[in-house]
Amino acid sequence: MEQREIDRLGRSVSAIGLGTWQLGADWGDVDGDSAVAVLQAAADGGVTFFDTADVYGDGRSEQTIGRFLREGGADGITVATKMGRRAQPHESEQYTLENFRAWTDRSRANLGVDRLDLVQLHCPPTPVFSTDAVYDRLDALVDEGAIAAYGVSVETRAEALEAIARPGVSSVQIILNMMRMGPLEEVLPAAREAGVGIIVRVPLASGLLSGRYDENTTFAPNDHRTFNRDGQAFDVGETFAGVPFATGLEAVRRLVPLAP
Known part of the structure; x- marks a missing residue:
């Protein structure tokens, strides 16, 4: 498995990571043993990067990863989690240091670790990206030892570029696949120049x-x-990358001869 060095994160991770939303909820039923088997198969294949969030199954995904690590999962796994979507209502005013501490404490308990490898703001309201105090609060979590690094998960390329310009941001998570190639134009070059890691989400369009x-x-x-x-439940981009199912099927049929 190819390894990628993320300068601002200060570590190497596998070029292919495992998203673990499906181990928590919203992808049909996945029992605990099957979920752990998925993690083990990924680790056996050389995957050293797991992506999760505190709201995936209300913590079930994090807890499953914690079980895997506790039961002797592969060494050298980097776990990225996310926070912010537990806020009700989900507004920028909720992005306080008090909430950050509570959310990270919960994730640390779920994962069974003292310090989180990487915490990403989970597609926060757009004003958050330009709020200096938010980054100051994230820096405080690093100083306190609760997290090793932080990043953001974004909905738009403009949000990604705003985050990349912040010196403390280690990673940006963004939708990128054969149907959503916009980030290739500006976001990826800017991230490379800044030493920011790009975490591609929805790579296979669900x-x-x-x-x-x-x-x-x-x-x-x-x-x-x-x-x-x-998009009845959350951002439509999370489901089939926002592409209508029938349109996506036609696109796949056109792609097959190019990538059999």
Whole structure:
């Protein structure tokens, strides 16, 4: 497995990471043993980077990773989690140091670690990206030893560029795949220049780019690929990268001869 050095993170991670939203919720039913088996298979394949969030199954994804690490999971795993979506309402005023401490404490307990490797703001309201005090609070968490580094998960390229310009930001997580290639133009070059890691999310467009689905495919009622196709539950970009299912299927058929 190829390793990538992230300058601002100060460590190398596998070029391919494992997203673990599906081990928490919103992808149909996944039992605990099967979830741990997924983590083990990834580690056996050379994956050293797991991505999770405190709201994936209300902490279930984090707890599963914690179990894996506790039961002797592969050494050298970097775990990135996220915070912010527990805020109700989800507004920029909720991004306080008090909440940051509470959220990171909960994630540390779920993962069974004293210090989190990487914490990302979980697609926060746009004003957060330009609020100096937010970055000061994140720096405080680093100084306190609760987190080793921080980054952001974004919805737009403008948010990504705003974050990359901040000297303390170690990573930016953004949608990038064959159907959503906009970040290649500005975001990736800016990140490379700044030494910021790019975490690609929705790389297979929620499985659409696997080529496994057709017009007859159905998903479980508790799978976001059933209930969020038009953005009814959360940002539509999280489901099939925001591409209508039928359009995506046609695109995949056109891609197959290029990447059999």
